Amino acid sequence: MNEIEPRIVTIVTELLERSDREETTVSLAATLHGDDGLALDSLETAELSAILEDEFGNDPFGAGLLPETVADIVAFYADATAASA
Numbered sequence: 025m026n027e028i029e030p031r032i033v034t035i036v037t038e039l040l041e042r043s044d045r046e047e048t049t050v051s052l053a054a055t056l057h058g059d060d061g062l063a064l065d066s067l068e069t070a071e072l073s074a075i076l077e078d079e080f081g082n083d084p085f086g087a088g089l090l091p092e093t094v095a096d097i098v099a100f101y102a103d104a105t106a107a108s109a
Contacts, residue, residue, distance in 0.1 A: 027103045034077075035075055036062070036094055043068060052095040061093075 029052070037050045040062065048062065055061025056069070064072065069085070076083035076097070084091050084100040091097045 026098075026102060026105075028105065029098050031079070031094070032094060032098050035079065036072065036097075039064075039068060039072055039075065050094060052098060054094050055092055055095070057092070075098065 032102060033050050033052075036054075037048075040048050040050070050062070056064050056072075073083045073085040077086060082104065086096055087100070089096075089100060091100065
């Protein structure tokens with residue numbers, strides 16, 4: 025497991041906790057939007073984007089991507105890390 029993956033899961037979990045969500049287990053396969061997933065609304069998505077930008081210096085949303093799952097976010101940073109190596 026790379027070091028980015030647990031950090032992304034923690035960021036998403038903390039965002040959900042601040043949103044007073046019932047206990048939600050965040051997995052890599054969890055969809056970000058829609059009732060069958062984490063059900064982030066537009067404000068929560070914007071907040072997630074800002075948190076990721078602060079943490080990593082960039083974010084997939086700001087790069088014009090629309091990640092659908094937590095794994096998509098992890099892949100964005102894994103790809104960025106590999107490209108800079």
